[in-house]
Amino acid sequence: MSNPANLKYTVSHEWVKSEADGTITVGITQHAQELLGDMVFVESPEIGRKLKAKEECAVVESVKAAASIYAPVSGVVTGFNDGLTNEPEKINADPFGAWIFKMKPDNAADVAALMDAAAYQKHVDSEAH
Amino acid sequence: MTLQTTPLNAAHRAMGAKMVDFGGWDMPLHYGSQLEEHNQVRTDAGMFDVSHMRVVDFRGEGVRDFLRYLLANNVDKLQSTGKALYSCMLNPEGGVIDDLIVYFINDTMFRMVVNAGTAEKDIAWMKEQAATHAPKLEIKPRLELAMIAVQGPKATERLWNAMPGLRNLAENLKPFSAVELGTMFVARTGYTxxxxxxxxxxxxxxxxxxxxxxxxxxxxxxxxxxxxxxxxAGMNLYGHDMDETINPLEAGLAWTVDLKSERDFIGKAALLANPPARKLAGLVLQDRGVMRDHQVIKSSHGDGEITSGSFSPTLNQSIALARIPVAVQVGDTVQVVVRDKLLNAKVVKYPFVRNGKSLV
Incomplete structure (x- = not known):
């Protein structure tokens, strides 16, 4: 599965999608879900929480391990994906569709400055060596 | 360092395995989905490559006397050919050097299966003990043997289909016993x-x-x-639930230690001198989340620690084995420190699951 070109990416393997209303949705990449394996638990950040870029703000747990999710940019949490509470395995089935939380960035330019799909793929390849 | 490989390495890769370094061995972590594999064994049949585990044969006069002294469980419980016994091998302080299965073959031969990661130190220890207590005993690692486990409610049926020749001799094997069939050794044992x-x-x-x-x-x-x-299944894992600093009485393994007979064995004096302050207990998480190894347990009787924690696919919630103060009772609620939160867990009797059914 290739990394969709319309998304932005972080070094900690989150993807970021810009929505029409100026918010962003955040999930974890195909590469991240593959490393973690079968998901069994998602802990989302509370709505209204102010986040700094790279702050630890959510947790996904697979059968194998727990992994932290980091805020891709600074901003405020505006929502989380309720559907993952009972079906965390959606992250495995559709990583780029199963968003985990939504936030309103402080600066839209911070989102634009994140990696694009090609740069992220280079990052993944470099970690493999 | 080059990883050690089993004879099934190419087969694992051909089946799409995600391979990992498991204590120096290149082993399959999963072949796609760990959850599906778990459920496959609970509902049908699965096979495991356990060739990294070490088979060790003991031959010679006096082998039974030597093992009576070497092991915490009593090999005198083994009186018929093929019978198996689970035991710990202790150091003089009562700590667990390894846990193992020992099979009685005949009066001059026993077979042992020990853990992969501990095999070298085990054999060194056994040879050292034999040098003073049974110098003529032959202790022979069987590196030319592979081992495959077939487990699940349909394991027997599918095994007979795969190898019809095994059926006659293996069909009536009782749990925890084995039979030799030419170059094969078939034991009704497992870890599931x-x-x-x-x-x-x-x-x-x-x-x-x-x-x-x-x-x-x-x-x-x-x-x-x-x-x-x-x-x-509530089975201990060496290096997690016990090690050389933990004695079997603190690891839920009192049932494997024979303290009643007159027999002396390595570690016995230490076990008798030190009544355990901690015990191994089962935990079922009541809140959402997953318990993991080394998380701290808070109880009204003091702190404890998770020794094996994970998500239970059969129960669809998190379960753990934890070392806690002896005063904590089954039915009590304790707290588990998970990141910055305290989550509630109930203390239960384990095993959690047996033959596909929840016991908690």
Whole structure:
């Protein structure tokens, strides 16, 4: 599965999608879900929480391990994906569709400055060596 | 360092395994989904490559007397050919050097299966003890043997389909006993809480046997599911639930230690002198989340620690084995420190799952 070109990416393997209303949705990449394996638990950040870029703000747990999710940019949490509470395995089935939380960035330019799909793929390849 | 490989390494890769470094061995973690593999063993049949575990044969006069002294469980419980016994091997302080299975073959031969990661130190220790207590005893690691476990409610049926020749001799094997069939050694043992067999065979025969099992509908199972299966079955894992600093009485293994007979064994004096302050207990998480190894347990009687924690696919919630103060009772609620939160967990009797059914 290739990394969709319309998304932005972080070094900690989150993807970021810009929505029409100026918010962003955040999930974890195909590469991240593959490393973690079968998901069994998602802990989302509370709505209204102010986040700094790279702050630890959510947790996904697979059968194998727990992994932290980091805020891709600074901003405020505006929502989380309720559907993952009972079906965390959606992250495995559709990583780029199963968003985990939504936030309103402080600066839209911070989102634009994140990696694009090609740069992220280079990052993944470099970690493999 | 080059990883050690089993004779099934190519077969694992051909089946799409995600391979990992497991204590120096290149082993399959899963073949796609750990959860599906777990459920496969609980509902049908799965096969595990456990060739990294070490078979050690003991031959010579006085072998029984030596093992009576070497092991915490009493090999005198083994009186018929093929009978198996689970035991710890202790150091003089009562700490667990390894846990193992020992098989009685005849008056001058016993067979042992020890853990992969501890095999070298085990053999060094056994040879050192034999040098003073049974100098003529032969202690022979059987590196030319592979081992495949077939486990699950349909394990027997599928095994007979794969290897019709095994059926006659292995069909009536009682749990925890084994039979030799030519170059094969078939034991009704396992590490999953399900019926099944562990089969030792020459390394060159292992790929064909694996392939035959696969054709009979037995799915390959990786180390990931092996761990959740054994945890649900309430079976200890060496290096997690006990090690050289923990004695078996603190690891839920009092049932494997024979303190009643007059027999002396290595570690006995230490066990008698030090009544345990802690015990191993089962935990079922009441809140959402997953318990993991080394998380701290808070109780009204003091702190404890999770020794094996994971998500239980059968119970669909998190379970754990934890070392806690002896005063904590089954039915009590304790708190688990998970990141910055305190989550509630109930203390239960384990095993959690046996033969596919929840026991908690």
């Amino acid at each position: 809480g399900e019926d099944g067999f562990e089969i030792m065979l020459p390394t060159q025969a292992a790929p064909f046997f694996w392939e035959s099992l696969s054709k009979a509908g037995v799915k390959p199972i990786g180390l990931g599911a092996r761990d959740t299966l054994r945890l649900e």
